[in-house]
Amino acid sequence: MACLSYAQAGCLALERAMAADPAVVVLGEDVGRGGIFGQYRGLQQKFGTARVLDTPISEATIMGAAVGMALAGLKPVVEMRVVDFALCAMDEIVNQAAKARYMFGGQGRVPLVARLPIGIWTGSAAQHSQSLEAWFAHVPGLVVVTPSNPQDNCSLLAASLECGDPVIYMEHKELWTVEAEVDPTAKVPLGRASVLRAGADVTLVTWARTVQPALEAATAAAARGVSAEVIDLRTLWPWDRETVLASAARTRRLVVAHEAVRVAGFGAEIAATVAEELGIPVRRVGGARIPVGYSKVLEDAARISAAAILESLLQ
Amino acid sequence: MVTLSLDEGLRLYRTMARIRAFENAAEEASRGGVSAFGAALSASVRVRGPLHLSTGQEAVAAGVCAQLTTADLITSTHRGHGHTIAKGASVERMMGELFGKVSGCNGGKGGSMHIADFSVGMLGANGVVAAGIPIAVGAAHALKLRQRNALVACFFGDGAINRGPFLEGLNWAAVHALPVLFVCEDNRWSATTATGAMTAGDGALARAAGIGVPGERVDGNDVFAVHAAAAELVAQVRAGQGPRLLHAITYRVKGHVSVDPATYRDGEEVDRALQDDPIPAAAARLRAAGVAAEALAQIALEAEREVAAALAAASAAAWPDRAASYSDIQDTGSDRWLV
Numbered sequence: 001m002a003c004l005s006y007a008q009a010g011c012l013a014l015e016r017a018m019a020a021d022p023a024v025v026v027l028g029e030d031v032g033r034g035g036i037f038g039q040y041r042g043l044q045q046k047f048g049t050a051r052v053l054d055t056p057i058s059e060a061t062i063m064g065a066a067v068g069m070a071l072a073g074l075k076p077v078v079e080m081r082v083v084d085f086a087l088c089a090m091d092e093i094v095n096q097a098a099k100a101r102y103m104f105g106g107q108g109r110v111p112l113v114a115r116l117p118i119g120i121w122t123g124s125a126a127q128h129s130q131s132l133e134a135w136f137a138h139v140p141g142l143v144v145v146t147p148s149n150p151q152d153n154c155s156l157l158a159a160s161l162e163c164g165d166p167v168i169y170m171e172h173k174e175l176w177t178v179e180a181e182v183d184p185t186a187k188v189p190l191g192r193a194s195v196l197r198a199g200a201d202v203t204l205v206t207w208a209r210t211v212q213p214a215l216e217a218a219t220a221a222a223a224r225g226v227s228a229e230v231i232d233l234r235t236l237w238p239w240d241r242e243t244v245l246a247s248a249a250r251t252r253r254l255v256v257a258h259e260a261v262r263v264a265g266f267g268a269e270i271a272a273t274v275a276e277e278l279g280i281p282v283r284r285v286g287g288a289r290i291p292v293g294y295s296k297v298l299e300d301a302a303r304i305s306a307a308a309i310l311e312s313l314l315q
Numbered sequence: 316m317v318t319l320s321l322d323e324g325l326r327l328y329r330t331m332a333r334i335r336a337f338e339n340a341a342e343e344a345s346r347g348g349v350s351a352f353g354a355a356l357s358a359s360v361r362v363r364g365p366l367h368l369s370t371g372q373e374a375v376a377a378g379v380c381a382q383l384t385t386a387d388l389i390t391s392t393h394r395g396h397g398h399t400i401a402k403g404a405s406v407e408r409m410m411g412e413l414f415g416k417v418s419g420c421n422g423g424k425g426g427s428m429h430i431a432d433f434s435v436g437m438l439g440a441n442g443v444v445a446a447g448i449p450i451a452v453g454a455a456h457a458l459k460l461r462q463r464n465a466l467v468a469c470f471f472g473d474g475a476i477n478r479g480p481f482l483e484g485l486n487w488a489a490v491h492a493l494p495v496l497f498v499c500e501d502n503r504w505s506a507t508t509a510t511g512a513m514t515a516g517d518g519a520l521a522r523a524a525g526i527g528v529p530g531e532r533v534d535g536n537d538v539f540a541v542h543a544a545a546a547e548l549v550a551q552v553r554a555g556q557g558p559r560l561l562h563a564i565t566y567r568v569k570g571h572v573s574v575d576p577a578t579y580r581d582g583e584e585v586d587r588a589l590q591d592d593p594i595p596a597a598a599a600r601l602r603a604a605g606v607a608a609e610a611l612a613q614i615a616l617e618a619e620r621e622v623a624a625a626l627a628a629a630s631a632a633a634w635p636d637r638a639a640s641y642s643d644i645q646d647t648g649s650d651r652w653l654v
Binding site: 051058061063065068072092100101102104105106107141143163165 | 388390419420425429431438439446454457483486490643644646647
């Protein structure tokens, strides 16, 4: 066990995978210097410039080349800097990576992990702050992972590297410096949620950065006599229906909270599923349908606060 | 044909004849298909999806692929039947795929636009213009990292040079000196629009030169010229000199898709192109070199027979099981697709 940041924990998982499997390579802008968030620090020194490959600012070709690499026997880890930039590579993600295995009738597979960091991050404004996880969860062929803490970032990145199919791996930029004890050998399977706090009155489902305000809201709700069970979904596709439905069947009430825009967010999928299956009241807490503004006042208007989640828990 | 043996010449001719026979049969089988260009879909059509024919462009596929080994890879375009045949795929399995049958090389999941045969190094046609370029570059990168003695031939059309991945992919391949032969198969039409009117500057070769990728322009309807130019460029790529580009000028004699009558084109332009058919041109050259007319007729006949057998097999083959819709997508979460 070691105390690692969320960024270091991901780096450790990658380092272990690269040491174990020569097919694992990293490609993207600035990865040689460790990536702009430091999540690749030391890897090029350790594994060389051929396996930790600095690329031009060519998102479409970074992703498309990774598809070609994967079809030709490698396991690429694709650095997209932020999810907002990955929009330059949507054809390569949606039409190529996600479709190749199916449309070629299983002749080839695309075992790549694309890192598309999400979320609001200190004054980064409208084009560097989005949480677009629902876009990718909508696409057949993609696995979507949203780790919320250093241990999960290590274990889920390791699991993603063993997945064999394209994984959209979405770290939250405000979590990079969060530190915790990490056991690099601990396994976390894809598709399994984590119950962070047991409760009896309401099930609160969340992921990534929103886990923190969700736990704060649950603590505050407890002081008001409402016991909330907090579930960190961890993987959005496939999402852990069993854990969520079992919890909601007990509590008979569901709140889903995410930083992404509430309209057509992935919370809607969870709320609709729970309503269909259990017929219980559901609520969604999500961002307003506004771009993330630069000024702190405007940026804060796009955030999901513990108070907003608390309000839904108490309703 | 100076450096070409008669056997090699006949092999090129045979490949072209096989592609032509396939395209003609596929075109016929697609009559009443895909409802576009004012046509209604017929219930009895055998090939129902969009079919982009490479009729008249056979010399490019045949000439380039003759320079490749089985270890080499190719990527192709929506107009990819010729490349697939020339790389060695089974005509029977290809026709099965066009028919949407389980016997198809993709099990009926891809159709014409996504036809692929990984067993012969054919990494897929692509429904998105220029999308094969980054994939080819990545595959070449993998070959280099894995120290494989092979290259990737990347076929794309004239329309692709106006998309970003052309610039990005060529730059990447040049920066990393990757083993890629880029082949711009210039049939001069982008769907229903003349590419020339939409393309500034001096075209593929000039743009490639600007990125540091040398190349050659060739008459894409002269299979022997394509073969010779590809030989030279492939040798340079194999020698580790980095990527090269072959700009092969040809002509799309059919419509954008098989049901497109292409009435937007000047009839004289099409007539001129038909006079420049690569197959009779190659036949004349082979005849002049001493090949008997009967030998060429025999090759054409064998190609027709092969395709007739493929049509019969495709007609007789089973449809995919509906349950196949849920396989080959992803393993993680494979129990959730029905929800």
